[in-house]
Amino acid sequence: METLGTHLRFISWNVRGMGNPVKRSRVFAHLKRQTSDVVFLQETHLRTKDQHRLYCPWVSQVFHSNFNSKSRGVAILISKRCQFSATNIIADRDGRYLIVAGTVMQTKVLLVNVYAPNFDDVEFVNKLLSNIPCLSTHLLILGGDLNCVFNPTLDRSNPLNLTQSAMSRSFIDFMEQNGLVDPWRSRNPSTKKFSFFSPVHHSFSRIDYFLIDSALNSCVNSIDYLGIVISDHSPLLLDIQISTAKRNTSLWRFNSLLLAEREFCNFISNTVNDFLAFNQTESVSYSLLWETLKCYLRGQIISYSAFTNKNNNARINKLTSVIRNLDHLYALNPSPELLKQRIDSQAEFDRITTKEFSFITSSTVLRN
Known part of the structure; x- marks a missing residue:
């Protein structure tokens, strides 16, 4: 067992669909690369049977609210590192x-x-906020694609309209009434940074947020928007200091897809030749030589894979x-x-990342 640090990493990301297996694997790989603990996904585009x-x-753990396979759908994923126990779940029927x-x-x-x-639907916001329970007993972490900007001047690349939408005013009122903060903006009071790119309008906006209980604001280690890749939204990464967890170490399995790489095959061939040149003597039996070679190759392959993955x-x-x-x-300046x-x-x-998909798929099959 390996002891983790005392922080949890939350990520919120509008992925614009998880139905395609290649894209889904790329999304999971990107989330794993960020060492995600709790993930908020929007627009999963999955039905209940595909959860x-x-x-x-x-x-x-997976919690999911779906609509249909073409639109909407939100999910919360909990990693194996995170000790989470759910006591109440409210899933919107419209996803x-x-x-x-x-x-x-x-x-x-x-x-x-x-x-x-993606239109100014204040009734939706009011319904959502009125359905949030336990505000007096639980620490709130709200994240997602809110489809509105809180500050039109700072949150749009081309702020033609400086009027706040009714949705944004409703969210801001809720924050003030319940002691919530926008941790990114509180740390970047005058910075322009964006989470969504509209190819139609060639403009950027910040419409993806985490809103958290003010009691947690001092526990935030970092918060940042990552690059806009895979989807047209940026993942928003939030590190919060909460407690400790444990990570289980898993058994190693050889990924046979490495054999399709010429560089790896040359590496193994040279490694075996070097090993035999040094260790194959009359005093060493073939069975001992074979068992020793397997152990040696395992270490070399792990080292090779770690180096390749790092690069x-x-x-x-x-x-x-x-x-x-x-x-x-x-x-x-477009x-x-x-x-x-x-x-x-x-x-x-x-x-x-598409090439990475093949290796992830193979590794998953081997573990199962």
């Missing part, structure tokens, strides 16, 4: 919100995942950062050159 598709090797009350690390919390309508993750993180910076520059760089970077990101 099992939201499970993956690092997820232990717009999901409320889960429970305890995490012996702390009573209220998890609320929201996918708001791939570094490249993916680099591309994510590049895409995020390009989005920022494009929001300030140009065909920046758009081309953005498309090229996205294409490389897609190529790497």
